[in-house]
Amino acid sequence: MNKAQLIDSIANEANLTKADAKRALDAFVSTTTGALKKGDRVALVGFGSFSVSKRNARTGRNPQTGQPITIKAKKVVKFKAGSDLSNAVQ
Numbered sequence: 275m276n277k278a279q280l281i282d283s284i285a286n287e288a289n290l291t292k293a294d295a296k297r298a299l300d301a302f303v304s305t306t307t308g309a310l311k312k313g314d315r316v317a318l319v320g321f322g323s324f325s326v327s328k329r330n331a332r333t334g335r336n337p338q339t340g341q342p343i344t345i346k347a348k349k350v351v352k353f354k355a356g357s358d359l360s361n362a363v364q
Contacts, residue, residue: 310351320358327352 275283277299285295306316310326317323331347355363 318356320356322356322359323354325352325354326350 281292281295281299284290284299285292288295288298290298306324309316310324313326315323315325326349329348329350332345334343334345335341336343
């Protein structure tokens with residue numbers, strides 16, 4: 275499902291116009307991004323939670339040459355599915 279299909283589905287499910295559904299989705303993405311940038315955790319009970327964790331620097335290999343390379347440390351976004359979502363998918 276892409277963004278346009280998600281907007282259509284939200285509009286149908288919530289009885290909103292597509293424009294309202296797009297604004298709601300964009301607001302959710304913007305708010306969630308802002309919270310994660312600050313290091314906060316976003317938890318949606320039953321659905322799941324978004325969090326940021328730090329990945330340490332490590333040594334990897336260039337697949338073309340086989341030479342060792344250093345991969346820098348960085349922050350990564352993680353999503354952990356909630357129990358309701360996990361059960362619905364099963």
